Amino acid sequence: xxxxxxxxxxxxxxxxxxxxxxERVLCERFGVSRAVIREAISRLKADGCVRTRQGSGxxxxxxxxxxSFRIVGGTPDAPERLPREVSDVFELRYLIETGAAxxxxxxxxxxxxxxxxxxxxxxxxxxxSGADAVADDDAFHVAVxxxxxxxxxxxxxxFMARHLSESRAPTWSPAGHLEGWAEQAQDxxxxxxxxxxxxxxxxxxxxxxxxxxxxxxxxxxxPQRWGAADNVEIEQ
Amino acid sequence: xxxxxxxxxxxxxxxxxxxxxxERVLCERFGVSRAVIREAISRLKADGCVRTRQGSGxxxxxxxxxxSFRIVGGTPDAPERLPREVSDVFELRYLIETGAAxxxxxxxxxxxxxxxxxxxxxxxxxxxSGADAVADDDAFHVAVxxxxxxxxxxxxxxFMARHLSESRAPTWSPAGHLEGWAEQAQDxxxxxxxxxxxxxxxxxxxxxxxxxxxxxxxxxxxPQRWGAADNVEIEQ
DNA sequence: GATTCAAATTTGTCAGACAACTTCAGATCG
DNA sequence: CGATCTGAAGTTGTCTGACAAATTTGAATC
Numbered sequence: 220x221x222x223x224x225x226x227x228x229x230x231x232x233x234x235x236x237x238x239x240x241x242e243r244v245l246c247e248r249f250g251v252s253r254a255v256i257r258e259a260i261s262r263l264k265a266d267g268c269v270r271t272r273q274g275s276g277x278x279x280x281x282x283x284x285x286x287s288f289r290i291v292g293g294t295p296d297a298p299e300r301l302p303r304e305v306s307d308v309f310e311l312r313y314l315i316e317t318g319a320a321x322x323x324x325x326x327x328x329x330x331x332x333x334x335x336x337x338x339x340x341x342x343x344x345x346x347x348s349g350a351d352a353v354a355d356d357d358a359f360h361v362a363v364x365x366x367x368x369x370x371x372x373x374x375x376x377x378f379m380a381r382h383l384s385e386s387r388a389p390t391w392s393p394a395g396h397l398e399g400w401a402e403q404a405q406d407x408x409x410x411x412x413x414x415x416x417x418x419x420x421x422x423x424x425x426x427x428x429x430x431x432x433x434x435x436x437x438x439x440x441x442p443q444r445w446g447a448a449d450n451v452e453i454e455q
Numbered sequence: 456x457x458x459x460x461x462x463x464x465x466x467x468x469x470x471x472x473x474x475x476x477x478e479r480v481l482c483e484r485f486g487v488s489r490a491v492i493r494e495a496i497s498r499l500k501a502d503g504c505v506r507t508r509q510g511s512g513x514x515x516x517x518x519x520x521x522x523s524f525r526i527v528g529g530t531p532d533a534p535e536r537l538p539r540e541v542s543d544v545f546e547l548r549y550l551i552e553t554g555a556a557x558x559x560x561x562x563x564x565x566x567x568x569x570x571x572x573x574x575x576x577x578x579x580x581x582x583x584s585g586a587d588a589v590a591d592d593d594a595f596h597v598a599v600x601x602x603x604x605x606x607x608x609x610x611x612x613x614f615m616a617r618h619l620s621e622s623r624a625p626t627w628s629p630a631g632h633l634e635g636w637a638e639q640a641q642d643x644x645x646x647x648x649x650x651x652x653x654x655x656x657x658x659x660x661x662x663x664x665x666x667x668x669x670x671x672x673x674x675x676x677x678p679q680r681w682g683a684a685d686n687v688e689i690e691q
Numbered sequence: 692g693a694t695t696c697a698a699a700t701t702t703g704t705c706a707g708a709c710a711a712c713t714t715c716a717g718a719t720c721g
Numbered sequence: 722c723g724a725t726c727t728g729a730a731g732t733t734g735t736c737t738g739a740c741a742a743a744t745t746t747g748a749a750t751c
Contacts (some may be wrong), residue, residue, distance in 0.1 A: 241731080241732060242732075242733070243731095243732085245713085251704080251705085252704060252705045252706070253705090253706090254490065254493070254704060254705070255703085255704065255705090255746095257490070257494060257733090257734090258493060258494055258497040258703095259497075261494040261497035261498050261501070262494075262497050262498060262500065262501035263501075264498065265497070265498035265499075266501055267501055271732095271733065271734090272712085272732090272733080273712050273713080273732075273733045273734060274711070274712030274713035274714075274731080274732055274733060275713050275714075275731095275732070275733080276713090276731095276732065276733075277733080301695095304607075307605045307606060307607040308607055309607070310558075310603075310605055310607070310608070311551075311605070311607050311611065313554075314550055314551055314554035314555070314608075315547075315550055315551065318549075318554075319550070322546075367546075368583035369543045369546055369547070370543060371540075371543040371544055371547045372543070372546070372547055372550075373547070375547060379647055387720080388574035395696065396693080411735095415736085477700085477701060477702085478701075478702070479700095479701080487735080487736090488735060489735045489736090489737090490736070490737095490739070491733085491735065491736090493702090493703085494734095507701095507702065507703090508701090508702080508743080508744075509701075509703060509742065509743045509744075510700075510701055510702060510703095510742070510743030510744030510745075511700095511701070511702075511743075511744050511745075512700095512701065512702075512744090513702085557696095599751085632748060674693045
């Protein structure tokens with residue numbers, strides 16, 4: 220099994236920079252062919268903890284598990300998350316997105332505003348027709364992150380969006396439309412956009428905070444103490 | 456190139472559950488052997504966005520980038536980062552850590568304070584002996600994140616520590632000791648701890664912000680506009 | 692129509708070979 | 722003696738062909 224080899228390499232406690240045994244040696248040690256060894260090393264390379272140089276060898280680049288960040292929770296078989304876990308992810312999102320909105324207000328360029336406008340228009344249409352606009356909701360928040368002109372922030376938001384799609388679904392569901400959730404979310408989005416377009420950093424921060432707090436409430440979460448970070452007023 | 460294939464598969468916008476072309480087909484399409492195709496697929500499997508079933512085929516399990524987040528920068532061949540990229544990462548860190556410090560001030564328990572004290576004591580010893588304390592520096596920041604009682608935040612900080620170790624190295628280098636950087640960093644850490652221990656959320660936020668701004672300056676970065684997120688006063 | 696079974700298909704693994712590149716010891720030259 | 726060049730050995734990257742294991746498919750059968 221390739222899995223076995225990966226675990227062995229991970230457990231070998233090789234320090235970054237250390238050279239792995241040659242493929243030939245690993246073949247003998249595990250009694251498998253070079254193809255299996257190479258595929259296992261491919262996975263380690265994808266994880267970022269091994270780098271290879273042709274003619275030289277394979278070297279440890281980072282400790283396993285530290286090359287990437289994953290949102291954990293549930294299991295591969297039962298991926299549903301506990302409310303507590305959703306709340307924790309939302310809190311992480313709160314820290315990033317409120318700050319990102321403020322930065323976006325300072326740095327946004329015209330093309331960023333265009334992206335936001337496009338997403339807003341589409342959500343408005345979905346609002347009128349009762350359709351699903353989760354993808355556009357994602358796109359709006361990614362556009363805000365992109366407006367910070369910080370690629371790392373945009374990538375992080377893109378990453379988070381996948382995990383948040385499921386949490387956005389209720390808002391845009393038929394029930395969400397009837398409950399007025401979609402309309403409420405749209406109003407919050409408009410406020411965020413307005414502040415960013417106006418270059419109002421603290422306003423954008425507050426608008427993003429309000430949006431996240433209300434979005435959490437729509438999911439039945441209790442975001443009472445998130446505001447500790449910046450004493451945001453949470454009007455009921 | 457295997458890289459090319461991965462990008463093609465990623466760009467093909469296959470929906471989760473969709474079946475990939477067979478290995479044989481991909482071989483013809485890219486003019487490479489099965490070994491190359493299989494290694495590329497191995498990496499996609501490691502990324503979690505492809506799953507294979509023997510005798511059946513390969514299927515898209517998730518969208519690329521969904522499974523994990525990693526800090527990008529440089530190239531696999533030249534992993535050194537540009538100042539701009541380091542600055543971007545610092546900005547992301549700024550958003551997370553200042554908020555985390557504030558939350559930690561509200562939620563910290565005695566055991567969290569103990570972890571921070573331990574790291575502080577070790578850094579104090581390193582300060583006296585002129586030794587390296589990058590690991591303890593990491594440990595302190597992870598302890599702060601742990602004090603938020605939010606596992607996702609702690610995991611994120613643990614993940615970031617890997618990328619930040621290199622940026623902390625100058626502070627604890629012999630030159631850093633001579634320049635007074637280590638002493639300065641230690642003072643900043645003490646302030647953060649003091650605010651968290653006192654349960655002062657806004658004070659912890661400000662102390663963390665000041666630490667990050669100064670740390671960035673020690674690296675020769677320009678953190679002038681980070682404070683847009685919360686109007687932090689940056690005294691020169 | 693439902694079941695059974697065998698053939699075709701596909702992934703997983705093995706073996707050997709060669710190309711591209713790196714490394715290093717030894718030869719060569721100043 | 723020291724620096725430089727050379728070539729052989731070692732290592733990863735890729736190719737080819739083959740077989741095993743699992744799944745899928747379709748025809749034959751009941």
